Amino acid sequence: MSSKRADVGIGKDILALVLFVGLCLGIGGLGRAVTAESVTTWYTTLTKPSFNPPNWIFGPVWTTLYILMGVAAWRVWRAADPDTARGPLAVFALQLAVNLGWSVAFFGLHNPGLAVIVILALDLLVLTTALMFRRIDRLAAWFLVPYLAWISFATLLNVTIWRIN
Numbered sequence: 320m321s322s323k324r325a326d327v328g329i330g331k332d333i334l335a336l337v338l339f340v341g342l343c344l345g346i347g348g349l350g351r352a353v354t355a356e357s358v359t360t361w362y363t364t365l366t367k368p369s370f371n372p373p374n375w376i377f378g379p380v381w382t383t384l385y386i387l388m389g390v391a392a393w394r395v396w397r398a399a400d401p402d403t404a405r406g407p408l409a410v411f412a413l414q415l416a417v418n419l420g421w422s423v424a425f426f427g428l429h430n431p432g433l434a435v436i437v438i439l440a441l442d443l444l445v446l447t448t449a450l451m452f453r454r455i456d457r458l459a460a461w462f463l464v465p466y467l468a469w470i471s472f473a474t475l476l477n478v479t480i481w482r483i484n
Contacts, residue, residue, distance in 0.1 A: 335393055335396060339390070341389070343392070346385070346415050347382065347385045350381075357429065358374060362426065368479045371480075387465060387466065391456075391460070391463050394458060398455050407454075410448050414447075418441055425477065431481035431484065434477050435478055438470065442470055448463060
C-alpha cells in the first residue's frame, strides 16, 4: 500500500495504528461496561431463540472485530490525503457511536425495540463506511466485512428477541 502519509514517519504511523485500534477497543470497553450487569440479570430473563450464541463467544468476536475496524480506519487514514479521508472517517466515527448506542439501548435501557432501530441504523452506517473505504483502500473495506456479517446476524437476533418477548 502506498501511503499519502508516508512523510509522517514509521513511529507516528505505528502510533496512529495504536490509536485507531485503541479507539475501537475503547468503544468496545464502554459497551462492555454498559452490558456487564444486564448480561447476568435482565438478559437471563429474556426468551432467546435457539440460534442465540453462548455468552462466552461475544468477547472474543467483538475484540477481533474492533481490532479489524481499527486497522481498516488506519489504512484509510494512511492511504488518503486528509480531505479525502475526512468523510469516510467521519462516517466511521458515527458508526462507532451508534455501535455504542446499541449497547445502551438494548442492555442499558433494557429496550430491545429501540435497539432494533439503532441496529438497523448501524447496519446502514457500516455498509456505507465499507463502501466509502473501498474507494480508498479495498483491504480496509474487506476488514469491515466480518463486522457487517456479525451485526447482520445480531440484527436478526435482536429482532427475534424483541418479537418473542
